[in-house]
Amino acid sequence: MVKLGAHMSIAGGYYKAVDAAAEYSMDVVQLFTKNNNQWAAKPITESDCSLFQESLKRTGVTRPLSHSSYLINLASPKDELWRKSIDSMIVEWQRAEQLGLDGVVMHPGSYVESTPESGLERIALAIQEIYEKVAPKNAWLLLENTAGQGTNLGWNMEQLGWLLNKTGETMQVGVCLDTCHAHAAGYDFSTAEGFKEWEKEAKKQNVLGAIRALHLNDSKKGCGSRVDRHEHIGLGTIGREGIQRVLKHKTLKTLPMYLETEKGTNDDEEEWDAINMRVLRELE
């Protein structure tokens, strides 16, 4: 069985995300360790940690992962934002360590008014410094592929491969593959040929072996649209078969997969988390 779960809310405590995941019979969970739209963060207390660990033990939910703040931009050409992003990413990684998470997912960054090349250099330099300051023992930093919206970097396998080459395993840096982002970026996950082509490229750029987690999302926008809009599983432009290929892929199926689809209910007042989990269990 594939380890499946979703991003869950930490309102009321970190353990609430774990408990919520267990309610939907999820195996794994992703959470924010702080408000993702703010720089500041309250320190994590010992009681936060023990409640969190206790909920993992009690429910059997494993492979907890965090997603870092959307404000962070390690590719920023502006020194002030770049420094602030480095400091913030240090805190994010430390918090993942403190809570005993598998890792923290990060969008590589946007080059804004500079160039892709200089943006990538800035990211690599930043990660090297962050890694030294954090000196992580267990938690990994996972670079997430993006849809390539605007000046977002890390949308193709070549850019991810370049970043991994400058950081990689020795710095506990891996990849989180987002299916919606890959498809929107131009890798056609809706067809067997398109998926094969992605796989070939991911192997060639040494990305495939660095993937440690997946974000399972269908896409509202088409392949190559470079627009990041998540859709419920099977209802988007990737479709059931496309998602099924990912679930059955011999390497990917061994990795934890997290939904980042919209919450709420459908017209029959059934929870979307429950629906998406059911569809995934049918497809795996």
Ligand SMILES: [Zn+2]
């Ligand atoms: Zn994602």
Ligand SMILES: [Zn+2]
């Ligand atoms: Zn997204």
